[in-house]
Amino acid sequence: MKKLKLFLVSATKVALAFSLASCTTVDIEPNATYTFCPEFKNVDSKSYFLTCLGERYEGLPNEVSKSLEFIQKYYNYDLNDYTVAQYLGWERDQLAELYLNTFSITDADVLNETRIKKAEVLFSSCTDITAKSVAYEVGYMDEVYLRFYFDKYIGESPEEYRSSVSCN
Template sequence: MRILIVDDEPIILGGLVKVIGAAAPVGSEIREAGDAFEALGIMKEYMPDVTVTDLHMPEKNGFEMMEEAKENGLCERFIILTGYDDFEYARRALRYGVVDYLLKPVDKEEVSRLLSQVNRDLPSMDSTDCPPHAKRILAYTRMNYMNDLSLDHLADLMKLHPNYISNLFKKVTGDTFVNYLNATRIKEAQKLLSAHRDLPVGEIGRRVGYENKHYFNKVFKKYTGSTPGAYREEH
């Protein structure tokens, strides 16, 4: 299980990492962030199963962070921590699909119970409850299409079997992973060709994930019916 811990006070954050690390299920991975902006950046790569977060942080608070994370499919589950024993905060938190609401200082046994509950609720490879996995995988692909992506990379990142991800892609999108990735890249390339007419075709190819210009031209023509240069002239 992947756990992200967010708190803007370094001493408290360090304490939370120790307590949660000791309470988490065996084999769990833990990352930490000092504010909401850093947390959202980490989520794009890490894709946590659950985020344990403070609510009261400067510039972007915990509620705003949770809303943005859920909108972008970066994390579905949250455990919130606060020093304010306020029912309104608890009630508002429930709207964001929060697992639970805990007051500081946290109780190790309570955290252990919650994390065990989250771990039990995570979809397994043979589960038919695939939307949470699908949303995370699709979100990661959309945000990292320009990088060197493969089924093996996604499988390692998500701790899932490549065949499971392949079948999930087909089930949710109606397409294969390779076709989905190429279609996403070519769509972004079309935008760049229209918006940045001064950029060389090879550079646009690199920006969307194709290091080889000739291969980029070949894939672009396959998906659009024209070469990048011809598309630029037409648009």
């Protein structure tokens, strides 16, 4: 499991210790029912949140913008809503409330949707990648979480989804 370690240096500075992993992506047409940025699938694009939020991005509270950038950059690490709040120097409940007021979903929802979109791309790549490997690639501790959220957002298991993808 890739770990993202946060060492608080001061109230405003955070040092990150991590190693980056890259993966190629492909555009797909899923049957997913996402609530956050449903039309944009390439979560590895540097403009992911900027594109999906459009002009709203500029008017977002600074903490939301910073947390979105943090999620987009580190979603594939052992990251959770507590870590994102810690990065900002906030309590988890404060950040969740800010997200609810801004987007009507929490930062944990945004993180999970980002991970599942990436998982969807990996399962659509016509390779024999396992659910356990995909879970690791997108930042879940094990495949149980991947399976739960994949079913929640996609409406089917990873195996059912993979069998519906046509590989020519």
